[in-house]
Amino acid sequence: MSSSNMKIITVIGSGLIGRSWAMVFASGGYSVKLYDNQPGQAANAITEMKKQMTELQEVGMLRGHLSATQQLALLSSHDDLQQALRGAFFVQECVFENLEVKQNVFREVERLVGEDVILSSSTSCLVPSAVFSLVRNRSRCLVSHPVNPPYYVKLVELVPHPETLAAIMDSTYSLMTEVGQVPVRLRKEIDGFTINRVQAAIIAESWRLVQDGIISVQDIDLVMSEGLGMRYAFIGPMETMHLNAPEGLGDYMKRYGEGVQRVLRSFGPVPDFFAEDAKSVVNEMCELIPNDEQHLSARRERRDRLLMGLARLKKDN
Numbered sequence: 449m450s451s452s453n454m455k456i457i458t459v460i461g462s463g464l465i466g467r468s469w470a471m472v473f474a475s476g477g478y479s480v481k482l483y484d485n486q487p488g489q490a491a492n493a494i495t496e497m498k499k500q501m502t503e504l505q506e507v508g509m510l511r512g513h514l515s516a517t518q519q520l521a522l523l524s525s526h527d528d529l530q531q532a533l534r535g536a537f538f539v540q541e542c543v544f545e546n547l548e549v550k551q552n553v554f555r556e557v558e559r560l561v562g563e564d565v566i567l568s569s570s571t572s573c574l575v576p577s578a579v580f581s582l583v584r585n586r587s588r589c590l591v592s593h594p595v596n597p598p599y600y601v602k603l604v605e606l607v608p609h610p611e612t613l614a615a616i617m618d619s620t621y622s623l624m625t626e627v628g629q630v631p632v633r634l635r636k637e638i639d640g641f642t643i644n645r646v647q648a649a650i651i652a653e654s655w656r657l658v659q660d661g662i663i664s665v666q667d668i669d670l671v672m673s674e675g676l677g678m679r680y681a682f683i684g685p686m687e688t689m690h691l692n693a694p695e696g697l698g699d700y701m702k703r704y705g706e707g708v709q710r711v712l713r714s715f716g717p718v719p720d721f722f723a724e725d726a727k728s729v730v731n732e733m734c735e736l737i738p739n740d741e742q743h744l745s746a747r748r749e750r751r752d753r754l755l756m757g758l759a760r761l762k763k764d765n
């Protein structure tokens with residue numbers, strides 16, 4: 449790898465996540481070649497990103513040390529995969545969440561790049577051993593799973609294929625850190641990785657409590673946004689427990705462990721999200737926030753504005 453090759457990253461797929469990755473990598477000073485198999489799509493994406501980056505600069509939330517103009521100069525769009533991959537040391541795939549599509553993309557990519565190029569997928573739900581099954585040399589493959597929107601929510605789960613080299617995990621970890629993301633390593637692959645497994649546990653219990661008539665949809669959301677979530681933006685469940693007993697986590701478990709187990713044993717089976725009475729949960733949500741485009745996009749804008757504020761607060765702390 450020559451030093452100029454070290455600076456080029458190819459992003460495949462220019463949808464929501466591809467654009468965000470491109471902006472994150474450009475903010476770290478990397479040249480980003482954005483490819484999409486829909487002709488013109490990658491170029492449109494860059495036009496869109498230009499607007500976003502200018503706005504981010506105006507509100508002082510542009511990431512990295514370069515100006516919006518400098519970052520934009522690092523972006524290029526490509527309708528030809530071979531051309532898009534030329535010179536890259538790292539490939540971040542962001543195409544549709546479809547196993548066959550991803551398998552074929554990586555098979556094609558492998559034909560066009562050298563053995564030392566790292567192949568990384570953004571998949572949220574597919575394990576690496578499935579995504580990379582058509583790749584010959586899987587020792588340089590991994591999943592780098594972002595959280596939407598990656599520009600404000602910086603966590604990235606790094607999930608190895610059973611054959612992934614430790615050195616590949618290490619280089620990806622360094623790259624993610626360098627561009628300002630917060631990587632975490634999984635030691636092996638598991639369905640749902642970690643973020644979606646924890647999220648599923650929260651979804652299941654929240655759903656059950658509403659469906660069993662214990663609490664309203666509005667109030668269970670407040671339990672998170674005004675209760676647990678207040679801490680979780682800064683300290684996780686482990687540190688929360690560690691701080692909540694005079695002598696830390698061991699002490700916490702001595703005091704509260706049995707109670708936690710008792711409650712856990714009372715959790716019901718996996719909720720049936722498709723049953724007839726599940727509809728009442730959905731309806732209750734839609735009464736609070738109607739599920740039409742106008743209401744939903746207003747709430748999405750609010751979410752992103754608040755996340756930007758939180759990202760700013762975390763940056764200063």
Ligand SMILES: NC(=O)c1ccc[n+]([C@@H]2O[C@H](COP(=O)([O-])OP(=O)(O)OC[C@H]3O[C@@H](n4cnc5c(N)ncnc54)[C@H](O)[C@@H]3O)[C@@H](O)[C@H]2O)c1
Nearest residue numbers: 461462463464465484485542543544545570571572594596
């Ligand atoms: N949206 C999220 O919240 C989120 C969060 C984390 C991870 N992800 C993952 O990121 C990936 C992309 O999701 P998204 O929301 O950006 O989807 P999207 O539909 O917005 O974008 C997908 C893009 O890929 C392009 N594409 C499709 N097939 C292609 C191919 N063969 N070659 C090149 N480009 C191709 C499409 O034209 C489109 O522009 C998915 O695997 C998804 O699971 C999404």
Ligand SMILES: *[C@@H]1O[C@H](CO)[C@@H](O)[C@H](O)[C@H]1NC(C)=O
Nearest residue numbers: 563564565585586587588613
């Ligand atoms: C497979 O990829 C790894 C990591 O890039 C590399 O070290 C190794 O030489 C490659 N194997 C072959 C057979 O080319």
